[in-house]
Amino acid sequence: MSENSTNFIKIPDREPPINSIGWLAWIRHNLFGSTTNTIITVLFFYFFYLYIPPFVDWAILNANISGSDRSVCDANKAGACWTFIKVRLDQLLFGLYFATNPEEIWRPIFVFALFGMLVVPLVIDSTPHKKWLLMILLTIYPVIFIAVVYGGVFGIPVSDTGQWGGLLLTFALAFVGIVLALPLGILLALGRRSEMPIVRALSITYIEFWRGTPLITILFMASVMLPLFFPSGVEFDKVVRAMIGITLFQSAYTAEAVRGGLQAIDKGQNEASMALGMGYWRRTMLIVLPQALKISIPSIVNTFIALFKDTSLVSIIGLLDLLKMSQNASRSLDWNGYDIEGYLFAGFVFWIFCFGMSSYSQKLEQKLDTDRRSE
Amino acid sequence: MTSTTAPKNSIDTDNAPIITIDKLNKWYGKFHVLKDIDLSVNKTEKIVICGPSGSGKSTLIRCINRLEVHQEGSIIVDGTELTDDVKHINEIRSDVGMVFQHFNLFPHLTVLENCTLAPIWVRKKSKIEADEIGMELLTKVRIPDQAHKYPGQLSGGQQQRVAIARALCMQPRVMLFDEPTSALDPEMIKEVLETMIELAESGMTMLVVTHEMGFANKVADRVIFMDEGQIVEQNDPGNFFNNPKSDRTKLFLSQILEH
Numbered sequence: 001m002s003e004n005s006t007n008f009i010k011i012p013d014r015e016p017p018i019n020s021i022g023w024l025a026w027i028r029h030n031l032f033g034s035t036t037n038t039i040i041t042v043l044f045f046y047f048f049y050l051y052i053p054p055f056v057d058w059a060i061l062n063a064n065i066s067g068s069d070r071s072v073c074d075a076n077k078a079g080a081c082w083t084f085i086k087v088r089l090d091q092l093l094f095g096l097y098f099a100t101n102p103e104e105i106w107r108p109i110f111v112f113a114l115f116g117m118l119v120v121p122l123v124i125d126s127t128p129h130k131k132w133l134l135m136i137l138l139t140i141y142p143v144i145f146i147a148v149v150y151g152g153v154f155g156i157p158v159s160d161t162g163q164w165g166g167l168l169l170t171f172a173l174a175f176v177g178i179v180l181a182l183p184l185g186i187l188l189a190l191g192r193r194s195e196m197p198i199v200r201a202l203s204i205t206y207i208e209f210w211r212g213t214p215l216i217t218i219l220f221m222a223s224v225m226l227p228l229f230f231p232s233g234v235e236f237d238k239v240v241r242a243m244i245g246i247t248l249f250q251s252a253y254t255a256e257a258v259r260g261g262l263q264a265i266d267k268g269q270n271e272a273s274m275a276l277g278m279g280y281w282r283r284t285m286l287i288v289l290p291q292a293l294k295i296s297i298p299s300i301v302n303t304f305i306a307l308f309k310d311t312s313l314v315s316i317i318g319l320l321d322l323l324k325m326s327q328n329a330s331r332s333l334d335w336n337g338y339d340i341e342g343y344l345f346a347g348f349v350f351w352i353f354c355f356g357m358s359s360y361s362q363k364l365e366q367k368l369d370t371d372r373r374s375e
Numbered sequence: 376m377t378s379t380t381a382p383k384n385s386i387d388t389d390n391a392p393i394i395t396i397d398k399l400n401k402w403y404g405k406f407h408v409l410k411d412i413d414l415s416v417n418k419t420e421k422i423v424i425c426g427p428s429g430s431g432k433s434t435l436i437r438c439i440n441r442l443e444v445h446q447e448g449s450i451i452v453d454g455t456e457l458t459d460d461v462k463h464i465n466e467i468r469s470d471v472g473m474v475f476q477h478f479n480l481f482p483h484l485t486v487l488e489n490c491t492l493a494p495i496w497v498r499k500k501s502k503i504e505a506d507e508i509g510m511e512l513l514t515k516v517r518i519p520d521q522a523h524k525y526p527g528q529l530s531g532g533q534q535q536r537v538a539i540a541r542a543l544c545m546q547p548r549v550m551l552f553d554e555p556t557s558a559l560d561p562e563m564i565k566e567v568l569e570t571m572i573e574l575a576e577s578g579m580t581m582l583v584v585t586h587e588m589g590f591a592n593k594v595a596d597r598v599i600f601m602d603e604g605q606i607v608e609q610n611d612p613g614n615f616f617n618n619p620k621s622d623r624t625k626l627f628l629s630q631i632l633e634h
Contacts, residue, residue: 266477266479268475268477268479269479269481271442271475271479272473272475272479272480272481272538273481273493274440274442274468275440275442275468275471275472275473275475275542276468276469276492276493276497276541276542276545277465277466277468277469277470277493277497277545278465278493278496278497279461279465282496282497286492286496287481290483291481291482291483294483368483
């Protein structure tokens, strides 16, 4: 536009002044920009100095990991006793049945390895056929999990679910809770916004009932009351009962997370797809849900992370999840007194899974961000 | 655009109106928005509807594809009466294209996918065929080079042209425009109006709610002025602008033409 104009002269772009870029300017501006900022910076480094080196000393530099009983640790109290975790690792990760039957330990290792093989490619951008991988993870994988871990087929001996424990149990509970609660939650969220009053009322009642009840109560009810609803001959597995309770509870939370996304969709989107002659399910599946789920990824994943950690409440009905197993192991005669190591280990494993979910969700958000995508 | 002549309903004769609205009444709660509206629209006719905000002009055209439900009177589109029957509604909707004030493009789909979604899922066309039609219409609205971008990367004027192409991909027999240029910067209004003028010249039946009086003058066969939910006056553009009959119309015209 400016070429033909006589009274508009474009000023050429210049580089920014040198003192506003570079790492020194960054530090001056961001760490010592104001008095408050400087105080926070100084305090931060002081506390860092106060607590981090001693922790590193204890957890890494002076730590014990050799040997196979507590004598090594007892001789060096200044360091953490990772020997305990090393010796009891099978029990902490796979539970008592597999820890006491070493010839069967390939079974949990196999299902975890398979899980890793399915999930890692899902996270990598360039993987082809991600949809199929995901489908396998959600449909075939649970079948394999049951066949291999529970057994009873192909000559694999049955492992009593009452003896499942550790990370294996935590994983199984969370996996079932997440995979079943998502579709159920989506249906409930749609139901809550339905134009049909009965569907709406049922959805609201369901959501508000389960959301208003503590998970502990639900687990108690699932453990004690569920059998009352079935004829006396029907024996319900304790783990299955916990899974049912968790799924019912979790679906209400997921529904609310999804509803948040549904509400954020402009009604013009629905109108535009109606105007094109699309029916309810096509509008929902092709236009509304893809956008609503994208918006609600952070809050959906938030509920998943909360669920993953909440599975440790099953210890209340006598199931030994990762946390309870660590506690039990550190209270055994062999390792009595090393509970800090047990809790740290359990916390670390929980953190790996939760951080993984969190990172994946952030990645997904960025990938699906078409609205603000620039050239 | 040959789509208007596509044979569909053998009952239609050439001069039968494509839309017949008879004694239409609509309420929002207790508020009476549309009062005894009678209107019939002939094939290839271009009608511009204007009026102050709240006059019911948008509601009227939204009734034609049942984005709004009316309580009394009848609307017959292309020989089918609009009732609660979902199947009829979707049939009529797929034959009546609509362009909105705020474009309402699908932000999670590319421009071309916006155009091909309904042809594939509603018209059951193959993806290849739908892509072909999509590209053809994007070329007609002069943005084929943007086909693989997302709506968020386009200017307002470009987005509205995509919305027009999206509606045309369904090969509609009527096009409804609900204030298509009201949300646009002045510089972009022109490109959208040009696209609409070309569409009108191709013989499409159009109902346009707009305040663009230049467009009305140039394109409309009939201009309708609405106020308080009623049709106050309708006439060909020449008489409408030069010899408005009612005082209300004169006042409205003096207000919008002053600026």
